Amino acid sequence: MATHGTRGRSGGRPTLEEVAARAGVGRGTVSRVINGSPRVSDATRAAVEAAVAELGYVPNTAARALAANRTDAIALVVPEPETRFFAEPYFSDILKGVGAELADTEMQLLLIFAGSDKERRRLAQYLAAHRVDGVLLVSVHADDPLPDLLSQLEIPAVISGPRSAAESLTSVDSDNYGGARSAVEHLMSRGRTRIAHITGRLDVYGAQRRVDGYRDALRDAGHPVDDLLIEPGDFTEEGGHRAMRSLLSRCPDLDAVFAASDVTAAGARQVLREAGRRIPDDVALVGYDDSAIARHMDPPLTSVRQPIEEMGRRMIDLLLTEIADRRPAMSRGLERPQMVLATELVTRASS
Amino acid sequence: MATHGTRGRSGGRPTLEEVAARAGVGRGTVSRVINGSPRVSDATRAAVEAAVAELGYVPNTAARALAANRTDAIALVVPEPETRFFAEPYFSDILKGVGAELADTEMQLLLIFAGSDKERRRLAQYLAAHRVDGVLLVSVHADDPLPDLLSQLEIPAVISGPRSAAESLTSVDSDNYGGARSAVEHLMSRGRTRIAHITGRLDVYGAQRRVDGYRDALRDAGHPVDDLLIEPGDFTEEGGHRAMRSLLSRCPDLDAVFAASDVTAAGARQVLREAGRRIPDDVALVGYDDSAIARHMDPPLTSVRQPIEEMGRRMIDLLLTEIADRRPAMSRGLERPQMVLATELVTRASS
DNA sequence: ATCACCTGTGGGAGCGCTCCCACAGTACCT
DNA sequence: AGGTACTGTGGGAGCGCTCCCACAGGTGAT
Numbered sequence: 093m094a095t096h097g098t099r100g101r102s103g104g105r106p107t108l109e110e111v112a113a114r115a116g117v118g119r120g121t122v123s124r125v126i127n128g129s130p131r132v133s134d135a136t137r138a139a140v141e142a143a144v145a146e147l148g149y150v151p152n153t154a155a156r157a158l159a160a161n162r163t164d165a166i167a168l169v170v171p172e173p174e175t176r177f178f179a180e181p182y183f184s185d186i187l188k189g190v191g192a193e194l195a196d197t198e199m200q201l202l203l204i205f206a207g208s209d210k211e212r213r214r215l216a217q218y219l220a221a222h223r224v225d226g227v228l229l230v231s232v233h234a235d236d237p238l239p240d241l242l243s244q245l246e247i248p249a250v251i252s253g254p255r256s257a258a259e260s261l262t263s264v265d266s267d268n269y270g271g272a273r274s275a276v277e278h279l280m281s282r283g284r285t286r287i288a289h290i291t292g293r294l295d296v297y298g299a300q301r302r303v304d305g306y307r308d309a310l311r312d313a314g315h316p317v318d319d320l321l322i323e324p325g326d327f328t329e330e331g332g333h334r335a336m337r338s339l340l341s342r343c344p345d346l347d348a349v350f351a352a353s354d355v356t357a358a359g360a361r362q363v364l365r366e367a368g369r370r371i372p373d374d375v376a377l378v379g380y381d382d383s384a385i386a387r388h389m390d391p392p393l394t395s396v397r398q399p400i401e402e403m404g405r406r407m408i409d410l411l412l413t414e415i416a417d418r419r420p421a422m423s424r425g426l427e428r429p430q431m432v433l434a435t436e437l438v439t440r441a442s443s
Numbered sequence: 444m445a446t447h448g449t450r451g452r453s454g455g456r457p458t459l460e461e462v463a464a465r466a467g468v469g470r471g472t473v474s475r476v477i478n479g480s481p482r483v484s485d486a487t488r489a490a491v492e493a494a495v496a497e498l499g500y501v502p503n504t505a506a507r508a509l510a511a512n513r514t515d516a517i518a519l520v521v522p523e524p525e526t527r528f529f530a531e532p533y534f535s536d537i538l539k540g541v542g543a544e545l546a547d548t549e550m551q552l553l554l555i556f557a558g559s560d561k562e563r564r565r566l567a568q569y570l571a572a573h574r575v576d577g578v579l580l581v582s583v584h585a586d587d588p589l590p591d592l593l594s595q596l597e598i599p600a601v602i603s604g605p606r607s608a609a610e611s612l613t614s615v616d617s618d619n620y621g622g623a624r625s626a627v628e629h630l631m632s633r634g635r636t637r638i639a640h641i642t643g644r645l646d647v648y649g650a651q652r653r654v655d656g657y658r659d660a661l662r663d664a665g666h667p668v669d670d671l672l673i674e675p676g677d678f679t680e681e682g683g684h685r686a687m688r689s690l691l692s693r694c695p696d697l698d699a700v701f702a703a704s705d706v707t708a709a710g711a712r713q714v715l716r717e718a719g720r721r722i723p724d725d726v727a728l729v730g731y732d733d734s735a736i737a738r739h740m741d742p743p744l745t746s747v748r749q750p751i752e753e754m755g756r757r758m759i760d761l762l763l764t765e766i767a768d769r770r771p772a773m774s775r776g777l778e779r780p781q782m783v784l785a786t787e788l789v790t791r792a793s794s
Numbered sequence: 795a796t797c798a799c800c801t802g803t804g805g806g807a808g809c810g811c812t813c814c815c816a817c818a819g820t821a822c823c824t
Numbered sequence: 825a826g827g828t829a830c831t832g833t834g835g836g837a838g839c840g841c842t843c844c845c846a847c848a849g850g851t852g853a854t
Contacts, residue, residue: 122834158839178535205542276821469804509809509840
């Protein structure tokens with residue numbers, strides 16, 4: 093027993109070495125078993141596993157991180173104040189997908205908010221210390237320095253939403269163009285001809301793509317595109333009110349409205365009601381997001397569903413691949429992938 | 444230059460040793476400066492700080508964790524599915540307080556959900572690996588094994604909500620008893636005499652305490668306590684409906700209702716309306732939580748505000764203290780503190 | 795002058811892993 | 825027989841820190 097009892101912070105957790113002694117093998121072999129290396133005989137593996145179970149061995153993450161230069165953790169960075177994170181279902185859906193995909197991995201997920209400048213600075217320190225193997229960046233604004241910082245530090249990262257010009261990070265987005273097209277095509281198939289569009293904030297790339305989809309759908313069907321039928325909004329209910337009022341006064345003959353978000357559609361609906369237009373009899377209405385609002389609206393709102401949860405899952409897939417690939421051939425000149433997921437039109441009574 | 448260039452994974456991050464060389468001091472001295480030890484002369488400190496800045500040195504967390512046996516991270520564990528976390532403002536308020544209090548610390552916060560069994564197992568592994576210095580446990584259910592696990596592993600932890608019998612963890616709670624008392628006293632001061640109470644889920648200790656507060660407030664004011672006026676609810680709107688209906692049929696003469704949550708109050712309000720009772724003219728109504736619902740109800744709801752954000756802040760305070768104290772004298776027989784924060788009655792038009 | 799005791803400082807010895815080289819053993823060609 | 829190759833295994837050499845002992849040099853009491 094008392095070999096040379098130097099160690100023994102008594103009750104301490106068992107180490108690799110102790111497991112090795114117990115199993116009658118070497119340190120390296122235990123390490124191989126723990127890490128699932130195939131080059132271990134079945135008998136040895138069994139012996140080691142028994143020792144691990146008997147001793148209740150749990151690897152020391154810090155030691156592993158130090159020796160292997162990895163942390164087995166990835167961060168979900170939300171460059172927003174916490175309040176927005178909780179207010180918008182977008183984030184919780186992403187998180188759900190991410191969590192599901194990560195569930196059978198050894199990776200640990202950290203949630204980091206970087207809304208304030210102070211938090212930003214902390215995050216920069218955190219990343220500089222390489223405390224995570226990779227980063228998921230959701231909701232990046234146009235002039236955000238974070239993507240640049242990440243590629244400078246050579247930290248694998250995936251961003252959600254459309255990739256803006258400069259950055260070279262992998263991204264996952266939903267098909268805003270296609271989603272808009274399907275909404276407009278649906279309205280045309282219902283016999284509507286004077287279809288208006290209330291846009292989102294046009295400094296958001298996705299909103300711009302929806303306008304493109306709207307235009308192209310009309311043009312390809314041989315309809316003229318009447319610019320008077322396009323009114324800028326800002327994704328809010330308020331914006332929906334304003335836009336709908338000006339549309340009604342400008343084009344009283346419109347028979348359908350495609351809004352760039354469900355919330356905007358709700359605002360439009362209210363104005364339409366007040367103006368005595370029945371939905372869908374007089375004016376058909378289609379929204380975007382397929383949020384809870386859409387289901388509970390009266391009448392229930394046809395809306396374009398984005399596969400947000402799946403976006404979360406894909407982001408993790410891509411990130412894990414990138415982390416795994418980093419070692420063999422770092423940045424082998426390949427273009428970073430940009431994945432675009434299909435949307436789905438959910439038809440309800442409003443159209 | 445080329446001393447013995449063995450190291451040099453070129454472009455690698457600078458180490459303590461390199462900073463020491465640059466500053467012309469020893470490794471130990473740099474470590475002392477980094478960790479803010481007072482036993483360093485001003486001149487040396489300045490030299491080291493200059494070297495740190497020039498080299499852009501950032502300590503390697505893994506190495507530090509390994510050597511010092513601490514992680515500088517704490518976990519906020521939510522033993523619920525993610526959906527509930529997002530649905531209930533309670534969590535986001537706690538998180539806000541925690542985040543604020545942690546902002547000027549070096550501690551990193553991890554958010555961990557442990558709703559499913561799978562997640563539970565992962566968490567257990569995680570804790571066994573001592574990957575965090577401490578744990579904040581919010582919303583613990585009666586028979587949850589987590590508190591026991593934590594004290595077994597000797598991981599500092601603070602739980603939110605009332606401390607149930609067995610466990611010996613530090614806890615922070617709001618004064619459910621006092622909150623209920625203040626609500627009832629307020630109603631009595633408004634001249635109400637037949638005050639009903641719709642309880643919360645009575646297997647939740649806090650709900651039980653609110654009933655106690657209700658009873659004692661009446662008794663101490665010399666009012667008889669009529670058990671017919673107490674109807675069990677479950678914190679939900681549905682429960683509010685049911686409870687209010689049975690109260691109305693049993694005690695049509697009631698002139699006030701104290702509900703154990705705002706949501707329950709909203710349910711009760713609906714039934715009262717349908718029964719033709721005006722609020723507050725015929726029946727005064729008081730809720731609990733002072734959530735957004737309370738402000739937006741028609742009429743706005745008087746409600747008992749819990750200082751949830753402050754609870755978050757206090758939890759961190761206590762946890763950090765406990766982490767700091769662990770070393771000098773581990774568990775010196777002292778009772779774990781249980782902190783109870785005062786509530787505040789927010790008076791609005793419903794009473 | 796001697797001792798005691800501070801303050802500042804350098805650097806050895808780990809912390810518990812992973813990586814990788816070395817090597818025994820077996821197998822299958824020449 | 826000798827070579828070549830592969831499988832399984834042991835263990836040395838770090839990874840970049842913190843802790844702590846040793847020690848130089850100063851200060852003040854005896």
